[in-house]
Amino acid sequence: MPKFSIFSIRASLLYLVIGGSVGGIMLVSKAIGFLPWIWYWRTAHIHAMLVGWLLNLIFGVAFWILPRLDAHGWRGSPWLVWLASGLLHSALAVLVWASIWPWSAAIAIASSLECLAAIAIAWHCWPRLQPLIIEPRPAQNK
Amino acid sequence: MPTLARYYIRTAFVWLVLAFAIGIAMLTSQLWALKTNPLAALQIVFYHALMVGWVTQLIVGVAIWLFPVHTREQPRGNEKVAWAAYATFNLGLGLRSIVEPMLQWAPSGLVKWTVVGAACLQVAALWLVLLMLWPRVKAKVSKAK
Numbered sequence: 314m315p316k317f318s319i320f321s322i323r324a325s326l327l328y329l330v331i332g333g334s335v336g337g338i339m340l341v342s343k344a345i346g347f348l349p350w351i352w353y354w355r356t357a358h359i360h361a362m363l364v365g366w367l368l369n370l371i372f373g374v375a376f377w378i379l380p381r382l383d384a385h386g387w388r389g390s391p392w393l394v395w396l397a398s399g400l401l402h403s404a405l406a407v408l409v410w411a412s413i414w415p416w417s418a419a420i421a422i423a424s425s426l427e428c429l430a431a432i433a434i435a436w437h438c439w440p441r442l443q444p445l446i447i448e449p450r451p452a453q454n455k
Numbered sequence: 456m457p458t459l460a461r462y463y464i465r466t467a468f469v470w471l472v473l474a475f476a477i478g479i480a481m482l483t484s485q486l487w488a489l490k491t492n493p494l495a496a497l498q499i500v501f502y503h504a505l506m507v508g509w510v511t512q513l514i515v516g517v518a519i520w521l522f523p524v525h526t527r528e529q530p531r532g533n534e535k536v537a538w539a540a541y542a543t544f545n546l547g548l549g550l551r552s553i554v555e556p557m558l559q560w561a562p563s564g565l566v567k568w569t570v571v572g573a574a575c576l577q578v579a580a581l582w583l584v585l586l587m588l589w590p591r592v593k594a595k596v597s598k599a600k
């Protein structure tokens with residue numbers, strides 16, 4: 314598994330447990346009125362799960378496992394996936410912040426960041442979405 | 456496919472079917488234009504059956520199957536952790552799906568504390584999933600010791 318995928322999948326697992334723990338506290342709060350302010354974190358829970366857990370996981374697994382570009386196993390330049398991941402993490406940070414302390418410009422900022430992240434990951438994956446290319450190794454000339 | 460992965464993935468399909476059944480019941484109940492629809496309490500159950508029971512459980516099952524192996528002797532790490540995660544995951548979600556709507560239908564002390572128990576099981580399950588998968592997110596197969 315390449316370095317980017319290790320980073321992204323581990324980040325996604327952390328979002329799963331931290332976001333899920335927030336969900337757990339909300340559920341306890343719903344039952345016995347414990348820590349009622351946790352409900353400000355409801356939107357943060359939803360985005361940590363749907364964006365933090367699922368999207369980071371998808372980015373990491375896609376980079377790892379989509380068809381390679383040549384017989385050496387080249388996955389394409391990694392800078393686009395790092396960019397996508399950086400944008401996604403920034404969008405999440407803004408979203409989590411804004412869902413706890415509502416802040417109107419946050420939606421515009423986070424959605425722009427997320428949109429750019431989507432463009433970057435799509436740009437990376439696009440040429441890899443193809444049947445496997447089996448090229449002759451450079452040594453064995455045709 | 457390892458037995459563990461088959462349990463996770465098959466149970467994920469059971470949750471998919473349950474989620475659709477709940478969805479169908481909720482949508483159909485709207486035909487009667489009730490003043491207060493008791494099935495509205497199932498919305499959160501529906502979302503989590505779909506996102507936790509189906510999507511998350513399917514992902515974990517496929518990860519157990521396809522992530523780089525832990526070591527040659529223990530390809531999936533400590534399987535006890537994986538089974539404990541499976542049990543707490545489904546027990547927690549199943550219990551929650553029953554008692555969370557009961558907070559609206561028939562609240563009682565027992566229901567409240569069962570919700571607390573279900574929440575603890577669900578959170579414990581996620582930490583066990585982390586414990587199980589973290590060491591398998593790595594570059595290569597570790598050599599036998």
Ligand code: HEM
Nearest residue numbers: 333336337339340359362363498499502506507511577578
């Ligand atoms: C330990 C596991 C989890 C617990 C204890 C938990 C708990 C909660 C709670 C208490 C709420 C608020 C319910 C309300 O408004 O009454 C909620 C909402 C939500 N959660 Fe979770 N959650 C968990 C895992 C997840 C996961 C893994 C996902 C998605 C991948 C997810 C997605 C959502 C969504 C979409 C909502 C909004 C539901 C709605 O508006 O009807 N949750 N969760």
Ligand code: HEM
Nearest residue numbers: 356359360363364404408419420421423424425426427428
């Ligand atoms: C960066 C882009 C995004 C922005 C700026 C954004 C913003 C918001 C805002 C402001 C809300 C309303 C919160 C509230 O009522 O408390 C919301 C709700 C929601 N968002 Fe996002 N979101 C983004 C991305 C996503 C993505 C990618 C998903 C799914 C994969 C998602 C799923 C949801 C869901 C399910 C709700 C409903 C929550 C509820 O039931 O209250 N969002 N989002």
